[in-house]
Amino acid sequence: MSxxxxxxxxxxxxxxxxxxxxxxxxxxxxLPLLPTGASIxxxxxxxxxxxxxxxxxxxxxxxxxxxxxxxVLASAHLGQDVHCMRFDEIEWQGAxxxxxxxxxxxxxxxxxxxxxxxxxxxxxxxxxxxxxxFKYGSGEREFGGRTFTDLDESGLERALSLTGVAxxxxxxxxxxxxxxxxESWLNALIRLK
Ligand SMILES: C[S@@+](CC[C@H](N)C(=O)[O-])C[C@H]1O[C@@H](n2cnc3c(N)ncnc32)[C@H](O)[C@@H]1O
Numbered sequence: 001m002s003x004x005x006x007x008x009x010x011x012x013x014x015x016x017x018x019x020x021x022x023x024x025x026x027x028x029x030x031l032p033l034l035p036t037g038a039s040i041x042x043x044x045x046x047x048x049x050x051x052x053x054x055x056x057x058x059x060x061x062x063x064x065x066x067x068x069x070x071x072v073l074a075s076a077h078l079g080q081d082v083h084c085m086r087f088d089e090i091e092w093q094g095a096x097x098x099x100x101x102x103x104x105x106x107x108x109x110x111x112x113x114x115x116x117x118x119x120x121x122x123x124x125x126x127x128x129x130x131x132x133x134f135k136y137g138s139g140e141r142e143f144g145g146r147t148f149t150d151l152d153e154s155g156l157e158r159a160l161s162l163t164g165v166a167x168x169x170x171x172x173x174x175x176x177x178x179x180x181x182x183e184s185w186l187n188a189l190i191r192l193k
Pocket of ligand 1: 003004007018043044045046047049064065066067070085086087088101102103104105107108
C-alpha cells in the first residue's frame with residue numbers, strides 16, 4: 001500500500017483522530033514571528049486542523065495534501081479549496097511568509113528531504129520561516145502501512161546542509177498530544193537568511 005492509499009483508505013478515521021488535537025503550544029512558537037495577516041502554506045495539511053486555526057485568526061491560508069480523500073474532508077472543514085498535490089509538485093515562488101509542515105515531511109524518504117526543503121524554501125518570501133516536525137529518532141521504517149523518516153537534530157541538520165540555502169535553525173522536542181501516544185517529536189523552525 002502506498003502512503004497516499006493509506007490516507008485515502010483511512011481518511012475519515014485519520015480526520016476524526018487528529019482534527020481536535022490541541023496544537024496551541026506549537027502555534028505560539030511560530031505565529032508571533034509573522035506579520036499580521038501573514039500568508040501561510042499548510043503543506044500536507046491532513047484534516048486541515050491547523051489551516052482552520054490560522055484562517056480563524058486572520059491569516060491568509062493555502063493548504064494542500066497528497067490524499068484526495070483528506071483533501072475533500074479538509075476542504076469542507078476549512079471552507080475553501082484544499083489543493084490535492086504532492087511536495088514534489090510545489091511550484092510556488094516567494095509566495096508565503098511561512099510554511100507549516102506539521103508531521104507531514106516525515107513521510108518523505110531521507111534522501112529526498114533536501115530537494116523537498118528546497119522546494120518549500122523557494123515558496124517562501126525572503127526571511128520567511130518553515131515549521132516542520134518529525135517523530136524523534138533516526139532512520140527510515142515502515143509501520144502500519146506507512147513509511148516514516150525519523151529524525152534527530154543531527155539528521156535534520158545534515159539534510160538541511162545539503163540544500164545550499166542559508167538559514168537559522170531552532171529545534172525542540174515535544175511529547176505527542178494524543179491520549180495514549182508515548183512518542184516524542186522533533187520540532188524545527190527554520191528561518192531563511
Ligand atoms: C501524519 S499526517 C499529518 C497531517 C497534518 N499536518 C496534521 O498535523 O495532522 C501526514 C500528512 O501528510 C500527507 N502527505 C504524505 N506525503 C505527502 C506528500 N508527498 N505530499 C503532500 N502531502 C503528503 C498525508 O496525506 C497526510 O495528510
